[in-house]
Amino acid sequence: MRKRKNLAWLFLAIMLISIVATACSSNSSKDTSTNTETKAADGKLDKVRLQLKWLPQSQFMGYYVAKAKGYYKDEGIDIEILPGGSDIIPEQQVNNGVADIGVTWVSSLLKYQSQGWGLTEVAQIFQKSAMLLVSKASSGIKSPADLKGKKVGSWFGGNEYEIYALLQANKLNKDKDLQLVQQDFTMNQLLNDQIAAASAMTYNEYGLLLEAGLKESELNKIDMNDAGVAMLEDCLFVNSDWISKNEDLFVRFLRASIKGWADACADPAAAGKIVYDTDQSVSLEHQVYMAKEVAKLVAPQGFDSAKIGYIDMKAIQQTADLAHKYGLLSKPADLSEKTITSKYWEKATAK
Known part of the structure; x- marks a missing residue:
């Protein structure tokens, strides 16, 4: 009789262990699935x-x-x-x-x-193109032809080719008809009358001149788009x-x-x-x-x-x-x- 009771208890213990193992396995699967879904939702950028x-x-x-x-x-x-x-x-x-x-x-x-x-x-x-040549109205530079005999600023370094095209399109020799000089990244050379015309981007240097106190009516500009030499x-x-x-x-x-x-x-x-x-x-x-x-x-x-x-x-x-x-x-x-x-x-x- 005692032997049968021991067998019954052993059988019951095995059943409990099996149920617990199954539950753990099920929970483990759910956790793994949840982690995978979270990782996919986060999405590695x-x-x-x-x-x-x-x-x-x-x-x-x-x-x-x-x-x-x-x-x-x-x-x-x-x-x-x-x-x-x-x-x-x-x-x-x-x-x-x-x-x-x-x-x-x-x-x-x-x-x-x-x-x-x-x-x-x-x-x-x-x-x-945003490239301009800007001058003070007092310089009298209203067209490319008016650049003759003047000092003109360029940043060079690949930024000079629109200027070269502008000059040749207007029958000006870049080496003989005017003086191209190195321009810094401020507009001080133009403001201080060290050069007659300066390179300027519409979105940057032209604005610096306005912020320096010059009015648009006091400035002349040659736009590369209007001149047909835009790059x-x-x-x-x-x-x-x-x-x-x-x-x-x-x-x-x-x-x-x-x-x-x-x-x-x-x-x-x-x-x-x-x-x-x-x-x-x-x-x-x-x-x-x-x-x-x-x-x-x-x-x-x-x-x-x-x-x-x-x-x-x-x-x-x-x-x-x-x-x-x-x-x-x-x-x-x-x-x-x-x-x-x-x-x-x-x-x-x-x-």
Whole structure:
């Protein structure tokens, strides 16, 4: 009898152990499932490094707006915006893998492409040139012809080719008919009458003159677009090897960027504030001024804002022709799909 009781207790113990083990196993499965779902929901973001051409300013406001509003995160991207500077060359940064995507001027990119660098333009953010030659009205310089015999400032370093084109288009010899001098990154030489005309970007240096107390009526300006010698500036480019492995990632980046640029152009005052909060190197007023002027380059009057980032091959061709004609390129540029393509932009903007 005692033996039967012992067997009964043993059987009962085995049953309890089995029930507990089953419950533990079930709970373990639920926990594992929950952890997997949480990890998927969190979603590990893809890292992207964007190299700017210059210091943080409203020239690049679309990217800062997209980051501030979470557009990159919405596309599964952790964006790192790398500031530029006088000693930083975006083409080198992207070519060497320090950055994934870069911002540069089209003429500069063409130069590196002509040297065999595997870089591809993939979007055109600025649709117009921002380059001006500015003079005081008292100088009497109202047209390119009036530059004859004057001192004219240029930053050189690749920024001089529109000036060369302007001069030749107006039958002026850059070496004999006037004196081109090195210009610093302030407007002091013009303010102090050390030069008669200065290079200026519509969104930056021209504003510095106004902030210095000059009125628009006291200034004359020669606009490269009006003179027919404009060369395209800010574009996006990538390493050809990188894009071949990261097409989907770039399309997501571009979609978020275009959204940021659209918002920035629609409300440049808010965009300028976002940039100012990122880096307070200049005043809020100047960042807002820059933002308003940059918006005119990204989405000029009459331009369809749905086409932000669109590559106008006619404008690209003009830039390439001028670059070759005035010595930046030793031979005509290769404008095949290997060096410039709209296919990623088309995917990013597809409905």
